[in-house]
Amino acid sequence: MTPPLRATIVPVTPIQQNCTIIWCTATMKAAVVDPGGDLPRIHAAIAQAGVTVEKILLTHGHIDHAGEAKPLADALGVAIEGPHEADRFWLARLAEDGKTYGIDGVPFEPDRWLVDGDTVTVGDLVLDVYETPGHTLGHVIFHHPASKLALVGDVLFQGSVGRSDMPGGNHQQLIRSVVDKLWPLGDETAFIPGHGAASNFAHERRTNMFVSDAALAA
Known part of the structure; x- marks a missing residue:
């Protein structure tokens, strides 16, 4: 049976940021994430x-995730949804940050800001939106319950968590x-994280040095 x-992942x-193309197999409609x-x-x-x-979906406004969202949206004639409006700061400085990292950065405002409890659609798929600050103030993640799949941006990685030392970052908030x-x-x-290999929550709860059950109980 087709999922x-x-x-x-691209x-x-x-x-080496994980841009992810997700699509609805029933309609072959897709979204490009980050x-x-x-x-x-x-x-x-x-x-x-x-x-x-x-459409294009964004977890947050950092240059490696959002730098060329606007040119891609223009080329495809589609809207940009996300992140949360608290990341307006990052989207406004994409050109400046692009020069620092050698990435093309085009500032923009999305067609739709997202908040906790929103949903986004991709074809027949409905994904739930959760606000997950800590890496940036306006970070969100996308979850498709039927597929048991989450796109978590730079909140959680295999064996690690996102950095919290940039403007708007907060390590305790990230852990929460x-x-x-x-x-x-x-x-x-x-x-699917923003960088590195995919994993699952059970594995991270057993082994992740930052957020495993044992680490948090210590």
């Missing part, structure tokens, strides 16, 4: 998947986001 959601930018750069690579992955992109927003989605939930 309702499929995903392919590492982009010198920071297109930070390397648009030719993203366009090629869209063509290879044979999907029609209907993981415990209060991610863990309740269920141990069996797999996640």
Whole structure:
């Protein structure tokens, strides 16, 4: 039986950020999540998947995740949804940050800011939105309950968590986001992070040096 959601990861930018294309297998409608750069690579992955992109989704406003969201949206004629409005600061300085990191950065405002409890659609799929501050103030994650899949941006990684030493970052807030927003989605939930390999919440609760049950109980 064909799963309702499929995903392919396209590492982009010198920071090797996981841009993810997710699509509804029933309609072949897709969303591009966090297109930070390397648009030719993203366009090629869209063509290879044979999907029609209907929107761009953003977890947060950092350059490696959002730098080329606006040029991609313009090229495809689609809207940008996310992140939370608290990341307006980062989206406004994409050109400046792009020069620092050698990435093309185009400032913009999304067509829709997202808040906790919102949903976003991709074809027939409905994904839940959760506010998960700590890495940035306006960070959000996307969860598809039926697929037991979450796209968590830079909140949680395999074996680590997102950095909290940039403006708007807060380590304790980040840990609370993981415990209060991610863990309740269920141990069996797999996640695609903003960098590195995919994992699942059960594995991280056993082994992650920052947010494992043992680490948090210490």
